[in-house]
Amino acid sequence: MDERKKVVKVVLKNSKNPKLAWHLVKRVLSCSSFSKPTHIEHLVTITSRILAGAKMHEELHQLHKLLLSSHPHHIAHPSIISIVRVLAQLGHIDEAFSHFNSLRAQFPSLPLSLPFYNLLLRSTLQHSRPDLVTSLYTHMIASRVTPQTYTFNLLIHSLCHSRAFDHALQLFDKMSLKGCPPNEFTLALLVRGLCRAGHVQQALDLVNNNHNSTPIANRVVYNTLVSRLCRDERNDEAQKLVQRMSQQGLFPDVVTFNSRISALCRSGKVLEASRIFRDMQMDAELGLPRPNVVTFNLMLKGFCKQGMMEDARGLVDTMKKAGVFDTLRSYNIWLFGLVRNRELLEARFVLDEMVTKGFEPNAYTYNIMVDGLCRNHMLSDARELMDVMISNGVYPDTVTYSSLLHGYCSKGKVFEAKRLLHEMRRKGCQPNTYTCNTLLHSLWKEGRTQEAEEMLQKMNEKSYQPDTVTCNIVVNGLCRNGELDKASEIVSEMWTNGTTSLHKGNSFASLINSIGNASNCLPDGITYTTLINGLCRVGRLEEAKKWFIEMLAKNLCPDSVTYDTFIWSFCKQGKISSAFRVLKDMERNGCSKTLKTYNALIMGLGSKKQIFEIYGLMDEMREKGISPNICTYNNTINCLCEGGKEKEAISLLQEMLDKGITPNISSFKILIKAFCKSSDFKGASELFEVALSICGHKEALYSLMFNELLAGGQLFEAKQLFEASLDRYLALKNFMYKDLIGRLCQDDRLADANSLLHKLIDKGYGFDHASFMPVIDGLSKIGNKQQADELAKRMMELEFEDRPVDRTYQNVKRVVPGKLQKDGGRDWQDIVNRDGGGGVALKTLKRVQKGWGQGSISSLLSQSNDFLDY
Structure with missing residues (x-):
């Protein structure tokens, strides 16, 4: 074995001790035992991998200098280029470019190969650094390195990643002029980029272009277009595109059909997707591809998402018989579907079945179960499952703890949630912004303002960057506590540097300071709607209007919730004409009326006793498929009763029961008072009996009926009812x-x-x-x-x-x-x-x-x- 091989072997042997390997390489490179450039380059490549893996970047810079100082340029340059190549391949992009720029500055005329440039371009894209592509391409042209089609493909990929589609299309058109005609991969990259950005029409136009320089679309291009068209619910166009594929001899494959099924399931059209799936299973004579495990999983996920559990169970049985229900992904999808539809007992059986059949549940599997248990308030069971998880060698992650923490917070158990957060940190599992936001929201909800403020301070200290959700939680909490001026100040400071608020006495200055420096912490529609709602609730309508105008000026489109807030406020104040003006503006801007819109308008019209208009709104609701709720009926019943139309009100009560809407105590209070007011105590007593059978023997019903009988002079009946109330030990506060x-x-x-x-x-x-x-x-x-x-x-x-x-x-x-x-x-x-x-x-x-x-x-x-x- 020659000297070179011995050195390489020793360096590789000490790869787990990078410092020792580095000292050995330094000694070797300082002597002249390595004379051939290829030998040195091979040793430097191995050394670079060892040092980069150990993140010994300072030693790599020393290696760079050592090569330049101890070897001729024709030997040193290839070795330094190998350092750049290794760093780029391992994802150390900044370090790679540091070495590259240093070499380029010292030797500007150094010739570099096209494969080397292509490697750097590819690495920057793989590691999401498209910002470096332009300078790299500029240097490449300046060095008179002629790009190839592959190079242009990388550039187009980068431009699409940066959403610079105009430049990408221009480059696509110029490729032929530069002697590098685009190929099918070029077209596929452009089409995928345009479709991902939602520019599907541009992608279609590109494919339909019959110019000689435009390559013919392949199956990948068509599949990308079909998938996007289905996602945008343009199913007819997708079907035509599939037919066009067949005409061009590109028979749709299973990927094509999977794209259609996935898009249809995602948009809720599961029945349409199942028809395609059934055709794939049955119509072999049509030449359709047979479904694969991906197809089955897509359909299973679609059925579960729509709550079609019987269909899902039938599909699982089919998959088991066909031998395709044998992946962890299939089990996870089925488990998620069961949990989502509250089939927790069956989900537990599926979890046991997985273990029995040799599928080891992963963290995602356990997280599905923990989240489902927490959402159903089975916190002790979730905690026990975490112990099982740990005993099976799967350690809880941030998602696991966040689910449990959210469960505690939803039950108002803030102390347990805070203790869990400490446990999470103690076990080396770092909370994320979502985890902190969950606890923060709970603290505000419980009215624990001081603890919420301390939580924000800790978030800043631990470098958990507040996001828009954090700010919205704070704004909502302040609005709930009546501190609307502070909430307004925070919304204003979210647009600018928050340090200016430090001199304003705002107790949330530390938060605002973080917000001011965070680009991901700009106000959104929810921020403005929350503030507007808070102002409207206390009658500060003029201020709410100003914030609404600012919202429009910031190009934040108000939604139905924002408009409903104004409509509700105007109706509450009896300003019905103003409410309908807002409604007209709402519809003009493309926002549809919601149930809350109708309820607010019915409440307002009821205060003006405009029963005919109320009936018109209820008819409109039925036409639009919006079902009235208990609030709708109660407002209408109240209006009828105030107008002396008790019989019509009773018919509405019957309609509620027919539609499966259970009347509440308020429904019966309105009716009982109306009947007693008209001295129909017999009818009131009958309603009282119905109310007891539906709502139970509540003190509110007994005290109401007793007081009405007493006010109407029905002393005997009032005395009997009072004695019955005493026998039930009801509270006397309202009697x-x-x-x-x-x-x-x-x-x-x-x-x-x-x-x-x-x-x-x-x-x-x-x-x-x-x-x-x-x-x-x-x-x-x-x-x-x-x-x-x-x-x-x-x-x-x-x-x-x-x-x-x-x-x-x-x-x-x-x-x-x-x-x-x-x-x-x-x-x-x-x-x-x-x-x-x-x-x-x-x-x-x-x-x-x-x-x-x-x-x-x-x-x-x-x-x-x-x-x-x-």
């Missing part, structure tokens, strides 16, 4: 029970009033003790002093039990075991001095006090031990 007791006493129904009081006491309710006064007064007036004294005594006992014993027990209430604690009582001195407290009742209370031999109720505090012990 006008004191008025019932007073009315019963006025009608000389003292026994009924007295029984209600005793029922309240027996049920353990803490209630307003002023309710005793009319009963005590009534009993005293008819001479039943003994019963009046007993009732007064009981009143004071209850008042004493409800009073705080000391500061420690100032919130203590009387509670009966097994019963709900209700509204508390009041100080008896306040009660007897009310206008409602009769003089006779007051005398009775004073007489009872004297009978006890106590000077005041406060002197009884020492007897509170029985209550405290209990």
